[in-house]
Amino acid sequence: MEKDSIINHFCHEHPLRLVTYNKNHVSVSNEEEETTECHLCNEPVAVSELAYICCMSDYECSSKIFLHKKCAEMPRQIQHPSHPQHILYLCTDQYESYIGVYCDLCRRSTSVFWYHCRQCGFDIDISCEHLNDLLQEQRLLRHLCHEHPLMLQRKPASNFFCDGCGTNEGGEMAYICSACEFWVHRSCASLPMEKKIYHHHPLSLAFSFPFKHRKYLFEYKCDICHKSFYPAYWVYYCDLCRFFVHVKCAAQENINLLTEKEEDDDSDHVIRLPVSVSDFSKEVITPFIIRQGGSMINVDDMPTSVTMPATNSKLSMLFNYHKHPLSLIKVDDDGDNGKNEMKICDLCITPILSPPYYSCADCKYFVHLTCYLLPKTIRDDDPLYEYRSHSCQNHKLTLYASSEDREESIFLHCSVCYIETTGIAYYCQACNIMIDVKCASMPTIIKHASHRNHKLIRRVPDKTYRCVGCNEDISPSFDVVYCCSNNVCDDSAIHTECAMLPPSIKHRWDKHPLLLTYDASIDHPSDFYCEDCEEEMHPKRRMYHCRECDQSFHIGCLTESGDHRNIKFGRQFEFGDLHPYPLTYNIVSLKHKCNSCGKIAYKDRGFECTNSNCSYALCEYCGLNYLRKRHN
Known part of the structure; x- marks a missing residue:
């Protein structure tokens, strides 16, 4: 019995009609042939089998064809488990010159029609038994991701947002739920529950972001593409390591994650951070002096005694001043009882591990030879000059040497890192900008452990970033930061103070x-x-x-990395009739409250008694207030 079904098929110029095949459908020109073959698979068409035949008469069509119903209704595009990365297209050698094509599954020569990958030449013959397994597979799927059965829509769907991966990549088959409009890519529905990629643990598939980790959901980023997650979409994750990746990113594990990594070139002399505080003078300040046109003088040519600037201030906590001459130390005195005590440079506030250096032994005042050679003025072609007040017409950064009393703030406050320092700084008197010597000596280009793939360039950003170090916002047109030099990850930046943290x-x-x-x-x-x-x-x-x-x-x-990192502690002061013993300027660790005002002083800057049997302590405010009054 013939069916009222007519289709247009790309292999024939005329419409095809579905019929129940019998010998009467054979054209006069083919009556002598014992069998009629399907034009697609070259297999016989059996009597009483449903088949498609040309609607035209023998007179109107001289090349009438027969197609098995299943062959005629084969999809034009498919995805096969043996080649999931690309779509396979049904093609023929009727119109294109394909020679010697072999099926990549059964290794037999293909018939007139086969499925072909246009990107990498993968082929499957339409008669291959492996292909038939796909086309005859059960269309209903019960999946752990959904409560209702999912129906396979064999024809590639148009663009839709997949409820699995969250992308709208069309062009592939989809499983759909007719009850609640749940759509998921066929490739997503086929994802394994456990997957191994470059991570050292297998990753588990979750059909939403794991609930136990959702308190940090909007702060976690994909460990491959570094983009955000949406709670309803699927992820692969390692619970042991809090390692999370998008399912689409996990499918690309064959892609080299460091494709965008720049080639290491030792000839570019780029400083690699973080740098140990004990090496900061050598690795950062020394190149800064050379960039500014200075040079490192041989120790034998250095003066044996030098003086630091004097101050008229009655009380100065700033260590760029000192009243005694400094002696050049070429070799440490083995008989020095304090030889194992850490020496801190009073200008850059970093350790001095070995000679040569300048010293005032009585005051425990020390200066790197490098720091003594700091340029008095920063060259006006230095990129640091970009950081300036727009209203400043006479911008000039010179070493701070004011002799005025600083009633409003007894320390210097850096305009780049916003951290107070007792060391030395560069200062523009016209616009009141102060830059700590460590911030000033940082180079224009660095490499940093927080962003290993690319170089970072120092600049004042023109848009808002989020620091990869502290995760705080970076203010445009205000902060001095290091931004990634590569356009692929132009959202990566780090504050100057975060880049300088010790390793x-x-x-x-x-x-x-x-x-x-x-x-x-x-x-x-x-x-x-x-x-x-x-x-x-x-x-x-x-x-x-x-x-x-x-x-x-x-x-x-931590004192070494927090807001006190640029403060040199240990200086002793006499408090006259207030307390019989000297008090040391330090982080208060022995007393909870200030003995003067009663406010909490513990773990903050203040003054503690040097006597081990005494727990007397003053907060910084009370101590400095007393010292000011005493010196006036």
Whole structure:
């Protein structure tokens, strides 16, 4: 019985009609042939089998064809598990000159029609049994991602947002739920529940962002593309390491993640940060002096005694002044009882590990030879001059040497890193901009561990960034930051003060160095808590961490990396009739409250008694207020 179904097929010029095949359908010219073959698969068309035949008469069509119903209704485009990365198109050698095409599954020569990948030449013959398995597969799918059965829509769908991967990439088959309009790519529905990529643990498939990690959902980024997650879409993740990737990114594990990485070139002399505080003078300040046109003088040609600028201020906490001559130390005195005491340069506030250096032994005042050679003025072609007040017409950065009393602030406040310092700084008197010597000496181009693939360039940004170090906003047209030089990741930037953090810190609570890390969550499924303030820490943000002892600290909770990093402590002052013993300027650690005002002084800058049997302490405000009055 003939069916009232007519189609147009690309292999024939006339419409085709569905019929129940019998010998009467054979044209006069083909009556002598024993069998009628399907034009697509070259297999016989059986009597009483449903088939498509040309609607035209023998007179109107001299090349009438027969197609099995299943062959005529084969989709023009498919995806096959053996070649999931690309779409396969039904093609023929009727119109194109394909020679010697072999099926990549059964290795037999193809018939007139086969499925072909236009991108990499993968072929499957339409008669291949492996292809038939796909075309005859069960269209209904019960998937763990959805409560209702999903129906396979074999014809590639137009653009839609997949409820699995969240993308609107069309051109492939989809599973749909007619009850609630749930759509998912066929390739997404075929994703394995466990996948291995370059991460050292297998990744598990989750049909939404794991609930236990959602408190940091909008702060976590994909560990491949570094873009955000949406809670309803699928992810691959490692629970042990808090490692999360989009399902589409996980499917591209064969792509080299460092494709955009710049070639290492030792000839460019780019400084690699972070740099140890003990090496800062050598690695950062020395090149700065050379860039400014200075030179490093041989120690034998240096003067044996020098003087620092004097000040008329009655009380100065700034160490760019000193009243005694400084002696050149070429070799440490082995008989010095304080030879094991850390010496801190009073200009750059970084350690001095070995001679030569300048010293005033009685005052424990020390200066790197490098710092003594700092240029008095920064050249006006230095990129640092971009950071200036727009109203400043006579912008000039010179070493600060004011002799005025600083009643409003006894320390210098850097306009780049916003951190107070007792060291030396460059200052523009016209616009009142102050730049700490460490910030001033930073080069224009660096490489940093927080962004290993590309170089970072110092500039004043013209748009808002989020610092990869502290995760705080970067103010456009105001902050001096390092931005990625590559257009692929133009959203990466880091504050100058964040870039200068030391790679490791020694702490009295831990026998190992605390290492600066930007993701301590690898193989650490438990939460992180700061040993100092005892607050919970973000697992994928920077911290100082000891993996052996599992101890962690906020950056700001450590003296060497927090707001006090540029303050030199240890200076002693006499407080006359207020207290019989000298008080040392330090971080108060022995007394909870100030003995003068009663306010909390613990863990803040202040003055503590030098007598080990005395716990007397003053907060910084009370101590400085008393010293000002005493010196006036």
